[in-house]
Amino acid sequence: MTTRILVVEDNPLNLKLVRDVLSFAGYDVIEAQSGEEGLRAAQETPPDLVLMDLQLPGIDGTETLHRLRQDTLGPEVPIVAVTAFAMAEDKERASRAGFDGYIEKPISVRALPGQIEAFLGGGAG
């Protein structure tokens, strides 16, 4: 079965970019443009990994993370934050909030598939 990745990102261009890159790398991508959408999508089709922007309209990344963990996803599913570059506070906030890791913006097209793979590997082992 193909690995399913839920991408929660409010900017449609960035969402499209991540979707294309991950699809190209062979992942099955589910898109969500808000925390609420992400929660619904995760319930319909549970993903193997969640990639989520910290700054989201409506309920934010941290809140979405808590609700995902509480209702839908087991602790074995990595949830990774996407944080703005050079925002030390964001990174600290991400690790304090309980994300399994973070990926810095700007997302590197070349590095992203490898980063995702590492998180999936780490989650499994």
Added chain:
Amino acid sequence: MGERSERTTRVSRASSELNRQLRDAREQAAASREILAALGRAGADPGDILDTNLEHATRLCRAQAATLYIPNGDAFLLSRDSGKIPDEFRRQVLDQPLARNRSSTVGRAAEEMRTIQIADALNDAEYGRSDLQSLAGFRTLLSTPMILQNEVVGVLSMWRTNVAPFNTRECELLEEFAVQGAIVMRQDALRRALATKVEQLEVLGEVGDAVGSTLDLDEVLDQIVSNAVRLTDTDGGSIMEYDESSDSFHVRAASGSSQALLNELRAITIDRKTTLVGRAATGHQTVEVPDLSAVERDPHLDALFRHGWRSVLAVPILRGDRILGALVIRRRTTGSFGPHVELLETFAGQSALAIVNARLFGELQTKTKELEVASHHKSEFLASMSHELRTPLNAVIGFSEVLLDRMFGDLNERQDEYLRDIWNSGKHLLELLNEILDLSKVEAGQMVLEPSAFSVATAVEYCHAMVRERATSHAITVTVDVAEDIGTIEADERKFKQVVLNLLSNAVKFTPDGGSVAIRAYREATDLLLTVTDTGIGVPAEDQERIFESFQQGRRGAPKEEGTGLGLTLSRRFVWLWGGRMWLESTPGTGSTFGFSIPGVLQSDDATSQDLPVILLVDDDRASLDLISAYLDGSPTRVLRARDGVDALEVARKKRPAAVVLEVGLPRLDGWQVVADLKSDSETAAIPVVIATDVDDRARGLALGADAYLRKPIGREELMEALKKVGAL
């Protein structure tokens, strides 16, 4: 025999008279010496000297009593006395002082300014103080004036209760005592005047200090007005502040004034055109009213009069020609303020300074608040702008990469070239954006330094690697020389690399093909110095300062200027944050050397802190590092930090810490590997390792050789106990 005996008696009488005179002369000389000596002694009480004076006069002139009278207006009051004086006499003379007229020897001596004797007070037609005579019982009276600069400052007097006029010698003796007494009184008056001046100066100094240091205007003005009242020995006063918009004065501070009066003064309008205060302020001149009952009173003066005030003085408080207010001083009695005007004008000057200071401070506070708001808006704007700009840029860069990586098919040469241009431009914009954000953070004082221990050589090598490709393609030789005595330093590694990389890429960029670039790191005492020298085109002297300013690339005219123009500015600001400096030495046509220093990051050879046990904290989360450092604060240890596994190993090998406190999840080399490496190396195997992590795998940690395993969150007690158990504390 009888005749002889008579002669003998005469001779003997004459001789005893001579002896007596001789003895008197000796005693007199001794008394004079004593008084002169006392006069010369610092700190001698003038009252004591005068008392001694009177005692000597009584004894040497064989009088029953001697007295000293001091003028008070037109009368003379008893000041001091010696000998037999009945208390009733003292009371009576206090009640009915001696007049400056012929009714007493004191009055006559003062009037005629010469020594006066009445042989028998009961037998003198003009003597008019039989009241005193009957109380004291004197008959012969002698008075002599004490004169200073043609003015009678006192009268010395003696009496005998029998009729026995004082002889010439005794008169002269009293006159001599009068001269000495006058000198004493003058000295005392001078000393008092000096003390008053000193006190005034001290108070003025204190008020001046308050004006300079206290920003609470009311407090300063209260101090000024109360001191002004105290030093001028008046009864009350106020400081009025002038309000330009209403062209009137209102009470700002007061002393010795009842609440009822103040309420009344606040209720009325003290306008500039029609009041005494206004007249003083408008005329720039001190105005006084010695008797409030005798003048036409404006509402202000009328209120004062009704509350029992009888004389008033108004001193304008001015700043140049501008009216700030007035200092008003009042008495409950009538009379002129003459001698105090100068002092009060000084107080008014100080009030002016205080008011101006307070107004300036108020304006400054308003401006500061406005600036704070503006700065806050700017920060918010920059933060949101950078987010808004970054998001589309990410898409620009990302989609270019997708296409450049041929994810969706091949490209022709021109498409590839244009895509590279798009990608390069996007990257450039992103860099610019990040630098603008960094710079605004530095300027707003919000830049947070994230210190950790790292190897200088490794960091420099990392930067070298970043420019290697470009240098090679332009045949530029890059040499790296990090002095051997420089190991790890504790600083913000990311910013350190940013600064070095900036200098290095500039050097490579501005050096012609075939040139060379040299990086050198060395120590000066405990400072780290790093220089980058190139054989480039150099910077003309006139551009050497400008080049550090924003968006100035100088006239270095590289063939392709791709810098942001902010790199050097930002680098220098980072160096300043570390307390260091950045400099440039350059000869156009020959090359440039850019250098910077970070003070105090290297240990001196004889540092005592080196004797303290080192605890190495390894964690990539700054909050965790700060927390554990805080726990160790105050314990006799020196804390070093590392933020990844590779640095941790290097620091551990070089510093031989007393313990390593280690997180498992680390960049570059994870904590498991760090423990394994430390424990398998005979050099470091003995270093205790305390794993402090949120990973729940105690068995694995202990199997690898960790000495203790703590799960986050970790309390202070828990940590200290673990460090004690492993022998680090």
